[in-house]
Amino acid sequence: MNFVPGIDRGKSAMRSSLISSALVAILVGFGGSIPIVLAAAQAVGASPAQTASWVSALCLAVAVSTASMAFVYRMPMVTAWSTSGAALIAATSIGGVPTYNMESAVGAFLFAGGLVLLSATLKPLAALIARIPGPIASAMLAGILIGFSVAVFDAATTDPLLVLPLLAVFLIVRMFSATWAVIAVLAAGIGWAILLGKTTSVGAGLAWPELVLVLPRFEMSALLGLGLPLFLVSMASQNLPGFAVLRAAGYQPPTRPALGVTGLVSVLTAPLGAHTTTMAAITASLCTGPDTHPDPDRRWIAGLFYGAFYLVLAGVGVSVVAGFAALPPGVIITVAGLALIGPLTGSLSAALGPEDTRFPAVLTLTATASGLSLFGIGSAFWGLVLGLIALGASRIAARWWN
Numbered sequence: 567m568n569f570v571p572g573i574d575r576g577k578s579a580m581r582s583s584l585i586s587s588a589l590v591a592i593l594v595g596f597g598g599s600i601p602i603v604l605a606a607a608q609a610v611g612a613s614p615a616q617t618a619s620w621v622s623a624l625c626l627a628v629a630v631s632t633a634s635m636a637f638v639y640r641m642p643m644v645t646a647w648s649t650s651g652a653a654l655i656a657a658t659s660i661g662g663v664p665t666y667n668m669e670s671a672v673g674a675f676l677f678a679g680g681l682v683l684l685s686a687t688l689k690p691l692a693a694l695i696a697r698i699p700g701p702i703a704s705a706m707l708a709g710i711l712i713g714f715s716v717a718v719f720d721a722a723t724t725d726p727l728l729v730l731p732l733l734a735v736f737l738i739v740r741m742f743s744a745t746w747a748v749i750a751v752l753a754a755g756i757g758w759a760i761l762l763g764k765t766t767s768v769g770a771g772l773a774w775p776e777l778v779l780v781l782p783r784f785e786m787s788a789l790l791g792l793g794l795p796l797f798l799v800s801m802a803s804q805n806l807p808g809f810a811v812l813r814a815a816g817y818q819p820p821t822r823p824a825l826g827v828t829g830l831v832s833v834l835t836a837p838l839g840a841h842t843t844t845m846a847a848i849t850a851s852l853c854t855g856p857d858t859h860p861d862p863d864r865r866w867i868a869g870l871f872y873g874a875f876y877l878v879l880a881g882v883g884v885s886v887v888a889g890f891a892a893l894p895p896g897v898i899i900t901v902a903g904l905a906l907i908g909p910l911t912g913s914l915s916a917a918l919g920p921e922d923t924r925f926p927a928v929l930t931l932t933a934t935a936s937g938l939s940l941f942g943i944g945s946a947f948w949g950l951v952l953g954l955i956a957l958g959a960s961r962i963a964a965r966w967w968n
Contacts, residue, residue, distance in 0.1 A: 587858040588871035591644065595849035596879060598748040599649040601902040602714075604890055606652040609659035610671040612839065618887045619778035620839035625880035627831040627843040629873040635827055636869025641817045642853040644808075644872055645828060646846035648800040651678075653906060654710045654946060655841060657937075658792060666788045668839070673782035674793035675841050679832030681797040682805075682842065686825035702953040703802040704916035705927035709934025709949050710799065711910040718903035721896045728896045731758060736904050748905045755897035764894040777838050795946035800842045803909065808845025815854035816862055926956035 603624065607617040624647045635643040658665045666674070684691050722729040735754045740747040759765050805825065812819040824845060832842045852858075853868045879886070890898065917927040930953030938945040 583858055584864070584868045585871050587853050588868045588875060591846075591849040591852040591868075591872060592875050592879070593749055594746075594852065595646050595846065596876075597752050598901075598905045599647070599652065600886065601752075601890065601898045602649055602652045602656060602905065603647065604887065604898065605902055606655035606841065607839070609656045609664055610666050610668050611664040612668050614887060614891070615776060616668055616778050616780060616839050619776065620841075621886055622777060622880045623835040623838035623840035624843070625876045627835045627840055629876035629880060631827050631831045631843060632869050632876070633873030635824060636866045636873070639820060639823075640863065640866045641812065641819060642815075642850070642858065642865045642869050643812065643819060643824060644846040644850040644853050644869060645843055646804065646849055647840070648796070648804055648842040648844045649906075650707055650710065650799045650803040650909060651796045651842050651844075653714060653902075654795055654799055655792065656902075657710050657713055657946075666785075666792055667783075668780055669783035670785045670788040671792065672780045672836055672839065673784040674788045674796060675836035676782055676833060677784070677789050677793035678797040678800065678842050679829050679836055681794075682800070682825055682829030682832060684829075685801070686822045686829055698798070698802075698950075698954075699923055699957060700802075701917045701920050701923040701927045702930050702950065702957060703798060704913040705918075705930035705953060706795070706934050706946055706950050707799050707803055708910060708913040708917050709931040709936075710795075710946060711906045711913065712931075712935050714899075714903045714906045715910055716903075717899050721899045721903075725894070725896045728758065728762060728764065728894060729900050732897070732900050733904075744908065748901065751904055752901050755901055756893065759894055759897050764896075765892045779837055780839055782837060791947050795950070796842055798950070799946075800844045803913070804844035804847055807847035808850055811847055811850045811854060815851075817854070922960075923957060926953045926960065929953055929956050 600621070603621060604617065607620050612620060628645050628647060631645045632643065635641070635645070655671065681691070718729065718733070722733065732751050732755050736747050736751045739750040805828070809819050809821055809824070828843050828845065832840070835843070853872065854865060858868050859865045917931060918924055930949045932949075933952045934945050934949030936945055938948050940948060
């Protein structure tokens, strides 16, 4: 970065905004998406101990990767877990029955992390991923996410007294701040559930984290139906936008080393239950602007605080899981579904915008959302395949007739 005129670099080295920006980013990133991670753990039949390990390992991965890259590259290179990936995992459950068990899921997590590492080292693989048309990838993501937002209204039908006030809170707060709307719903949901007497006692207070090792099982159906889509949605919906956020703030991020770091921590923490760690996009934007620090060369310090806060969260994984387990399902469903409306809106816009790819994108979206499962392979894979086939057929037809 270049020197910023008019700034006394010595006096401006530390500001409270470096801490507050990191804290706000964590509140938004962690508070808004942890219900989706818990839904993912439930979808693969994770035990409470495995779920707590999952959360703690994710926090450790984010803490280490963010702090190390911020320190080495002197940029606010913020990482996060793959929220879209967690949504993908959660969507694999059919009627509450897990399609994949925890062991096969961990095998898929290792596979996805390994593909990220390969993308960092092999240019042809990264180029191949880049050749997947954006509308098709966005349609696959939309098909994954749409079920969560629909589930909010299913929950409202089942328990309107619990869910409808939370929906009202979301709409009101979103008028002023889309960033804080989901956090407001989470806080309101906890308080409203307590007032209604719908919380349960799980008998767990503050407890030290216990990382649980899960031996992976490599099954082709899980690798293709879960691991490959997990890699694709993590790359398309978080890694690439995360780099774009940094570039928009005036930085030139080292993309391949960053993919190497996130891929490595994903591989190392996968046996502890954690799914993919990626570059952050929305939360990164909270740490890359002038509100964090007027001197761009000092904003990297926010990454150190961000990593430190996540290290603290890693220590309370058991308590986080226990706390959410005490809430009624309607609160979790509502927070998760509303948190994903923003990404769903973006993916639908990208998928259905270009007219020439609209039909293949709709096929991808509907096939992915359908829950189609063939040969033990889930709908995200088949939706992507169907969309690519339809796109290829339409282009062949266009060349033939023209």
